[in-house]
Amino acid sequence: MAELNPLAEELSCSICLEPFKVPVTTPCGHNFCASCLDETWAVQGSPYRCPQCRAVYQARPQLQKNTVLCAVVEQFLSAEQAREVSVDGWTLPVRTAAPSLPEKVACDHCLKAAAAKTCLVCMASFCQEHLQPHLDSPVFQDHPLQPPIRDLMRRKCSQHNRLREFFCPEHGECICHICLVEHKACSPAPLSQASTDLETKLKQKLAIMYSQINGASKALEDVRARQQDVRETANRKINELRQEYMEIKALIDASEAGCTRKIKEEEKRVSNKFDNIYQILLKKKGEIQTMKEEIEVALSKGDEFEFLEKASKLQGISTKPVYVPRVELNHELMKEVYQGTIDFKNELKRHIKQSQEKRPEDSTGPGD
Incomplete structure (x- = not known):
């Protein structure tokens, strides 16, 4: 969601970024869609690692469906569907009315004169002259007549x-x-009622999709902002390391390069994950945008039959909200690297001090 609802984030798979589908729980306590984890481990092979914490399993764990989590996800999605959607700065499109018919309906008998009535039993339209038998003969008294219906072949x-x-x-x-x-x-329902019902449902669906697009846009911005925070955090740690190395730089250039590389790799790992998340969200936003445009086109059609057939198909296509999983730097790794540098510096100082304390004795000659 746009505000990255904490519950929505907890109920989303960090692999596909969607709400859990048949969730399973790894021995380390993390949850994923069963299909997502199966595909990941099939590609990865042994040893198997948890995609979240990188815990290692030599043998592939036998995982069962987390029925409790599955029920929670279903309740959450139901609540999200039922929640009233409001989109600022946007108004629902108004479906255009059927165009007026400038040309007259031709008589199906003579094909020249304009029809006066359409017979719903004969399923034909008649001009005033050829309508006369329907008005005069008792045989046609049970034939209901109504104003001329255009495009009768298509409507019957x-x-x-x-x-x-x-x-x-x-x-x-x-x-x-x-x-x-x-x-x-x-x-079944009368055409006018069915048209009204489907129009209402499509407008509700369109409102939800506008909200989802809004959420996807804000989520994309949030991903980039968080990615920038990761870069800044990594740079701050690198600068702190450089301050420590200034005192012993001549002796530990190789160590400094190694520690810097570890943090850069961690930054690259997290940054690449954010890039992947960004691309997935961008794709989902595009799919929703395409669906939204198709609905708008459907709502702009004035022909009732064409609208109903198109709207019925569009109504059956569902879209899902997007979520951004929690992705962070490995602060334990960064802390370990930093602390190792301090310990190494102190150890180096201790060795230098011991060496300096021994130097006077070592330099004492036999003549002193």
Whole structure:
């Protein structure tokens, strides 16, 4: 999340940076996705190391699913989904209304005159002249008429030759009233209601995605800031080491170079990890951005059928929030290097002092 929620961070895998999926716990107490750890150890081979603390296992540990942690992750993700999302400086796009129809619907009988009515039984439109039998003959009295319907072939059910007036969300398709029998286990709704419901859900999804993009942007900034802190911390330690080495620089140039190299390697290790995290977050942000643009395009479509078919597909695609794991310098290593330098200096001073104390005796000649 944008503020790097501590709970969200604890419930995320440090390998894939996503909430745990089938979490397992290593003997050293760290948690990972089972698939992430399997893939890491498959590439790494024996001896197996914990990706977090680098603990070594000669034999591959047999790990079981952490059911308690799995339940906690599920509850957390449910709470995150239900949480109201607000995005500053952004307003939901408004879906454009269906365009007005400037051209008239042609009569299906003469193909010339403008249709006056559409018969929902004949599934055809008729001009005033060819509509007359429907008005005069008792045979057509049960044929419901309504204002002309444009693009009737596309709007009618190919199986039952009836107007598609319902939408089945389970199958993502528009159906007629006869199709309702085949979809009795589904939850079909009138087109206008289904369109409104899907539009509302997509807008909610879009709001969540804007928030996730916001969070990803701030997380990327935070990664770079923390990476800079690592560099500064490493540089401070290097400067402290140099101050100590100034007193004995002529004697311990090689030791100074070795200690400096250790800290540089630690800085490079952590910096490389931050680079990897940054690239993963950048990729996730791009995926969410692409999904957001597709939803915006769908919401801009005025054609109801095209919108419903596209919106139904987009509604089924889920996105997940991003998290940044805790990555730090190995302060124990840095402390060990620094303390070793102090001890070495003191030991060197002791040896120099002993050597100086012995010098008068060593330089005394037989004639003195």
